[in-house]
Amino acid sequence: MRRSSRLSRRDLLIVFVIALGSFMAGLDGTIVNIALPSIAGAFDASAVAASWVLTAYLIVLVSLLLAASRLGDIAGYKKVFISGFCIFTIGSACCALSPSIELLILSRLLQAAGGATIAALGSVMVITSVPASARGAALGIVAMFTMMGAALGPVAGGYLTSLFSWNAIFFVNIPIGIVAVLLGIKIIPAVHPPSPEGRLDLFGVLLIFLALSTLIGAxxxxxxxxxxxxxxxxxxxxxxxxxxxxxxxxxxxxxxDLSIFRNRSFSLQNVCILLLQMVMAGVLVIMPFYLELVRGISTDNAGLIIIALPLGMIVSAPIAGKIADAIGTRRPIIGGFAVSLLSLFLLTRIGAETGLPDIWISLFILGIGTGSAYAPLNSAIMSVVPDKDRSASSGLIKMMTNLGNSLGVAGVMLVATLAAGPKIAEVSAKELPPAALVGAFQVTFFCCMVLLLIGMVLMAGVQSSRVVKGDEVPIGF
Structure with a gap:
């Protein structure tokens, strides 16, 4: 008989603590952006210097994900996860109290080191702490909290900066971090580390730091x-x-262990994560240009429209996780890609007079589609690797997600620049005729459709996976 896919009260508490980490990661990924002008003004710094508050964090976060996963294998997931929370919380306090832009950037490096640990171990801790029959639902809840953080970031950042100062966007992490650490110590079960006698490959850490930092810079x-x-x-x-x-x-x-890439399903699904994240990041970065430059909407009102995408993900991610537990992962993933394609097709038809409710609905549908694919993709990837590789796989998923963000932002800006001229990336883009801008945005959304079509083709060649009698095993579709 198949085990119940319902999460017990204990399981929900464990997932809640892990989800708090995802919430903080999602919140911190978007809350800082809106405060950059205030940060630059407070320290009399240039926009380029202030941008390093974001760039430095991203470089360290992405570069340390695999190292954090390996540390979890050696020292134990609970110990490293809670240590990461402590480092992130201390780093947040240092950021809030920084007296100069230089110390703020250094504090962000410390914060990123803790953030990498939280992000890298979230999925593997769900896998090792929650019954196999409910993992899809649990991962869906974690994905929902991530999107909640991302959705609240711009709004919370704007209000906190306006009501108090830029310091408040970092102070807000401290009580959340303290609560998460105390709950984690009490609730999260200690799992015997897979490689207690292992060591951290420091030269490998250095090489991947160089590879990723130069890639992000490029x-x-x-x-x-x-x-x-x-x-x-x-x-x-x-x-x-x-x-x-x-x-x-x-x-x-x-x-x-690079041999896990010989697993066809593992490799293809990681590529799908990358493509999905590229599309989400690309749409989120290009839509403000359309709303503000073509439609003349204020920044705060544009945010109320763009928030439709993460709201759609909040709605669909936990539901898709439960569906994947019941029927397998492949159909929800392909269905999510199909719904996302529909929304992007609608966005390719936007013009200078398109109704704002229509745009909001299109973005909400895109959120429904991406959320429906994202949670099952995480579950599918974690289900096709051996236990010894699950920690590294968890870190790799987060690395692919962050790379997708960088590739998506760079890609859509490059496409838009080629389609409408280099001025689109500058403030003077307001001087360009709306027709040229609209055409560039339509081309960009079409390119996003192509990426999702590639993802659907890749998923067509992947077996589904679902839980049978408490274990995750591949099954035919």
Whole structure:
């Protein structure tokens, strides 16, 4: 008989603590952006200097995800996860109290180190702490909290900065972090680490830091097609990735066992995560340009429209997780991609006079689609790897997600620039005729459709997985 897919009270408490980490990660990913002008003004810093408050955090976060996963394998997931919460909370306090832009950036590095640990171990802790028959639902709840944080970030950041100051956006993390640490110590079960005698591959950490930091730098610079620095950084990143792969294949204790990529389902589903995140990030970064430059909507009102996308994900992610537990992961994922394609088709038809309610509904539908695919994708990826590789896989999912963010932002800006001219990325884009801007946005949304079509084709060749008698096993579709 199949075990119940319902989460017990104890399971819900465990998932809640893990979800708090995801909430903080989602919140911190969006709450800082809106406060950057205030931060620059407070320290009399340039916009470029202030942007490093974001860039430095992203580089360290992405670079340490696999290292954090490996530390969990060695020292134990609970110990490393709670330590990460402590580091993130201390880093948040240091950020709030920073007397200079330089110390703020350094404090963000500390905050990112803790954030990487929280993000990397979230999925694997769900897998090891919750019954197999309810993992899809649990991962859906975690995804919902992530989207709640992302949705509340711009609103909370705007209000906190307006009512108090930029410091408040970091102070808000402290009580959440303290509560999460205390609950985590009491509630999260201690699981015997898979590799208690293992060691951390420090040279591998250095190589992946170099590979990812130069890649993110290249993606930031390459938006200008004439940027020599961007292409140079891209070459350095490619060489660093090559060295990383060679080193990991020879290492006796690698950060990640590269042989898991021989698993076709694992590899294809990670690519699907990347493509899905590229589309979400791309739409979220390009829509403000349309709403503010073409429609003349204020920033705060534009935020109320854009929030439709994460709201759609909040609604669909936990439901899709439960459905995946019952019928397998493949159909919810493909269905989510199909719904997302429908919404993007609607967005390719927007013009200068399209009704704002129609745009809100299109973005909400996109959120429904992406949320329906995202939670089952996480569950599917974690179900096709051996127990010993689950921690690394959890970190890899988060790495692919963050890479998708960077690729999506750089990609849509490059496409829009090529379609409407380089001024679209500047404030002076307001001087461009609306017809040129609308055409660029339509081309951009069409490119997003192509990415999702590729994802659907890839998923067509992947077996479904679902829980049978308490274990996750592949089944036919």
């Amino acid at each position: 993606l930031t610079s390459i938006q200008d097609a004439r940027s020599v620095a961007g292409f140079l950084l891209l070459l350095i990143s490619a060489f660093s990735w090559l060295l990383f792969i060679i080193h990991e294949r020879k290492s006796s204790e690698p950060l990640i």
